[in-house]
Amino acid sequence: MSYLSIYYLFLVIPAVVIIYSIVPKKFRYIFLLLVSFALFFYISKKLIVILFITILTTYISALFINKLEEKKELLLNNANSEEKKEIKNKFKFKKKLLLIIYILINVSFLVAYKYLNFFSINTNLLLKLLHIDYSFKIIRIVAPIGISFWLLTALSYVIDVYNGKVEAEKNPLKVALYISYFATLIEGPFTRYADIKDSMFAGNNVTYDNLCRGYQRIMFGLFKKMVIADRLNILVKIVFDNYIEFSGFSSLLGTIAYTVMLYMEFSGTMDVVIGSSEILGINIKENFRQPFFSKNISEFWTRWHISLGAWFRDYIFYPISLSKPMKKLTISARKKLGNHFGPLISGSIALFVVWFLNGLWHGAGYTFLAFGLFHFLMILLGNIFTPLIIKICNKLNINRENIIYRVFQSIKMAFLVFIGEIFFRADTMQIALGMIKKIFTDWSIRTGEISSLGLDIYDYIALLIGITFVFVISIFKEKNIDVRNEISKKPVAVRWALYYILIFSIFLLGAFGHGYVPVDPMYADF
Amino acid sequence: MKWYFKIIIFFIILAILVELLAIPLFPNKKNLFKYGFFNSTMFELLNEEENTIDTLMVGDSLIYSSISPTLIYDKYGFTSYDCSLSSQTMKESYQYLTLGIKSQNPKVVFLETNMFFRDPDSNKRKIKDIKKVKYMLPFYVLHNNWKKILGGSDAWIDYNKGFRYIAKFNPAKKSDIESYRKDRRDDKTIIKDENMYYLKKIIELCDEHNIKLILISNPSIKAWSMKKHEIVSKIAKDYNLEWLDLNTLLDIDWVNDTKDKGEHLNHRGAEISTYYVGEYLLKSNLVVSHKNDPKYQKWDRAVELYKENNKETKKEKILIK
Structure with a gap:
């Protein structure tokens, strides 16, 4: 269920x-x-x-x-x-x-x-x-x-x-x-x-306030799942099951669609979990914090499935990296490699174990192991090259806090996440590697390819509306504005009108009934 | 105001809005006000323009997977509609036909005989009846019609006319095909009293409106047996009804012409039974062709849309899984 x-x-x-x-x-x-x-x-x-x-x-x-x-x-x-x-x-x-x-x-x-x-x-x-x-x-x-x-x-x-x-x-x-x-x-x-x-x-x-807040959160989760995730499901299935027939562009589109679908489904479920607990007065910490606003993969994993990352950090990473042999290794490495690269060795060993286990936690298969190790590699490379990138930026007078640079960082980060998710979704390593190869080598879009991905123009319109809505809410959250609090300050007519709009958006734009296949709860099998 | 009163008022307004905002989603508003939300949501025939359909095909899934009204119109110019729901009962068929006769002026009704043997009291049936509550929420059932609102007049044309297009084939087992051809007898086959009651009512209804009622048994390895054939044969004789047992009249290739191991036909199989029925109508002179009649221009467009949209796609494969 x-x-x-x-x-x-x-x-x-x-x-x-x-x-x-x-x-x-x-x-x-x-x-x-x-x-x-x-x-x-x-x-x-x-x-x-x-x-x-x-x-x-x-x-x-x-x-x-x-x-x-x-x-x-x-x-x-x-x-x-x-x-x-x-x-x-x-x-x-x-x-x-x-x-x-x-x-x-x-x-x-x-x-x-x-x-x-x-x-x-x-x-x-x-x-x-x-x-x-x-x-x-x-x-x-x-x-x-x-x-x-x-x-x-x-x-x-x-x-x-x-x-x-x-x-x-x-x-x-x-x-x-x-x-x-x-x-x-x-x-x-x-x-x-x-x-x-x-x-x-x-x-x-159970208070009226908790009931309203809880159900607002639940409905938002339902919106993410029914309007966005369930709609993307068909496109994702078609691309991943038939990637050979499609160009690299469609493979990339399918990969992006899958990542968005996964986010909407899982974070939507978390909205239900947190919202329903809120009704009962039980406080559960957030499991997602606008992950696509991250600067790099490391930060992404502190914003996506936060509780899993925290678990691995506290019960795997710290016990290994702070163990006596690792401390010894750090001391001797620091002498030889300096203050940046010295501690990186023991940290990387602990990081390897974390991502190996993280991959395995998600599923017993080589694709999941590859998923974990891909992230390990990306984080490791990030750790190694960060000082060099800072140096280059400083030399070229690039302001790393500049909005354009930040957007560039987010796009780079998102692209790496998309590639990682191919391993996560593909049934076999052969499919995963085949799709990645296509993305980098095959850019010949065939006639009618987009229309053969299972969605019509209206589905794309619904997706645009849905994703824009979630994006706007995410911006508010990122700026520490509690949208639900803001709503609660409005007069009852405005409040109710907003609730009805949300409910009818789900009813109207929800991808259910003939022509759609709802997404199975993806994390329930783990 | 007490908070639970607020909640009650909120839901009352929601319920009103759900019904009111559903109105634009109905293809035929005139019929909606005439026959009500429930009927207009459940019985798709009510979406058609009044008095435009001459033949009604009434029955369960064997109707909507075997007879394509659009193909009949394309070849013969006869207008027809598949008045069929999944696991439709005789009682539902009677309801559907009653509404069909009110909204249309049919000359011929085909009645699928597989429904005679359906148990109206089974648990499965009861669950289906409970699920009918969804038809009270037209917004839930018709929500996707917002695409049609944006899509213009063409989008509202029901080009399948109740038929469900499936191109995929899933061959029947060799042993099933053999037992079907060996005139399998199923001794447990009986017709419940309720089904006979509604059959008589359907016969009366057709007589009252001067409609030719024809029994039809569409091809199905799983649903058909010689025992059933004999029972229907007796009924047809007793009530002086014409009967087409397509299981004995047609030569279906149960490897390529079925979508689900012999239970239903796929589009290839449906073409065979559809053209047989079309030919039968042509020879019987019961209905007239509406080809080149300006009043039926939408039917010509429906044929075009049918051919344009009914293709086997990857999406279809996923939906069938």
Whole structure:
């Protein structure tokens, strides 16, 4: 089920909001937990057992780590300085062991459900190459819905407890809700326990203001999905399935269309997630921040799927780059290569691991690995050449803050993102590389090619209207203007007129019914 | 004002706007006010100009995938329309025909016999009935007609006349073709009382309006059986009706002429059944040709648009998947 389906938006959410309002405040989080389990069970049936195991292991591990910490503090109070060191090491080891066991148990689910087939297929290929007459059985298994999201959410909680950033929660139901909260269960974003716990368990009242703001956000998300993403879907399918028949121009158009579609669908879903949570008084951090206004790929990834980037930064990048061997490497490299390139080596190693895992997180396949490594390479090149570019700009008296330079940077950044997304969307590496080759070599547009991409002139008009609308809203957001706040200051007639315009735009321009194929929730399979 | 009153008022205004703003999206405003929002949204025949269609093809998907009224007009000059919905029941056919007779002046009605055997009480049917609520929201169903508003008068011409063009072929299984040719008998085949009730009502309705009612069984490997043939044969005899069983009259190539493994015909197959029906109308002298009649100029344009737009495209392949 998609968060952007009519049933979810206009049946599930209203029903949840009404019952949530009726339930006594102190039991509201339990109601939300039941809704979350019901949603999970509705989609993944008996695989809910995996979710239960994760919840249970998360709850117990965090509690044990906390207990060990308390016990350590108790012992430290009565110990001399030599004993203190021993106690610290002993407890550090115990905590670490517990954390590793916990991570291994839970990551094994992820490996089993998402990567086992990929590894088996590749091992079989290797065995065949080595002429070894053995092959692993390939079993097609369906993964529990949203496993990549709720599992990493659970891991972040235990790691935060381990690092002493949060206290372990004593109420197992609250831990369960944090992991399986229905609004973020399928497509994220990754939440942090410290950020969400207060609003999630407070049982805040549903207010008129929250209801209006929440539904405004939801309708905006629906607009992005139905007017833009669903309309682009046919063009994207046609280009990616038949790229050989098209010119490089159409391949590029298909690639741009895919990136826009992905953004509209995923950020639209996030609007629904954040908007529906807002109605319930639960605060969820933004997962997108106008990514196409970025100057470079590095910045792009701090504005696109922010919570995933933050997760990799906090739980992969920092632990690697700040580890003892890396620190040693940085010190010696700094001596030999200087202050810019010295620290770049350890940082790049950590970055490589991050993007390797990022690619793998998005899917088990070479195209996803290529997607991750392409971004690694682009960021690395950016890091290496930035000083040189600054030097050149300074020599040529180019103002890097100039609007023309900024637009140039954004276009360059967007082009690289489009190329990266080819790996993300293509079914095979052959298709991805074929399309990239076409983009750079084949510029012969054939007669009638554009009209054979599945959209008519009116579809392009609707896209232009839709994208312009989203672009204008993005400019406001970039300038820190809260459009919803501005609307709330207007008289009721103006406010309602704007709401009706938005609703009718979705009705009228929405790409649904005969002739359209709605986009499947793209991140729900991860 | 209490906030929930505000919400109620907001939705009341929205509901009114949804209906009012849908009016420009209807192709035939005159019929809209005459037959109402629900009927005009559900029964596409009401989009046609009044008293311009001489033959109504009433039935389920076997009608809209087997008979192309535009091709009949192109070759013979006879005007017809496919009054068919997916999984249409006899009751719906009666409703459709009633409206068809009110808005048109048909001389001939073809009634697809596959509907005789449809269970009107099945769960699938009940779900379909619930889904009919969408026809109360014309804005939802007709929303794409904004393109026609911008597209000018040509854009409003329904060049398919109820027919659904599918060029793609998906061959039937060899075993299915063999069992079809071996006069397969399905012992479970029965006609529910409700279906017989509406059949009698349709017969009465046609008699009242002096309309020639002809039963038609369009080609389908999945839907047809010898048992059904025998039952329909008896009904035709009992009620003194003419009947065309195209399953026995036509030689369909079930490898190339079907879009879905023998359940329905594709455009290639539909051409065979369409021209058979056209030839039948020509020989029976029941209807007259409207070729070269200035009143029917839009039909000539419909033929042009039909040929222009009905081509197999990559988009069509995606939509069929």
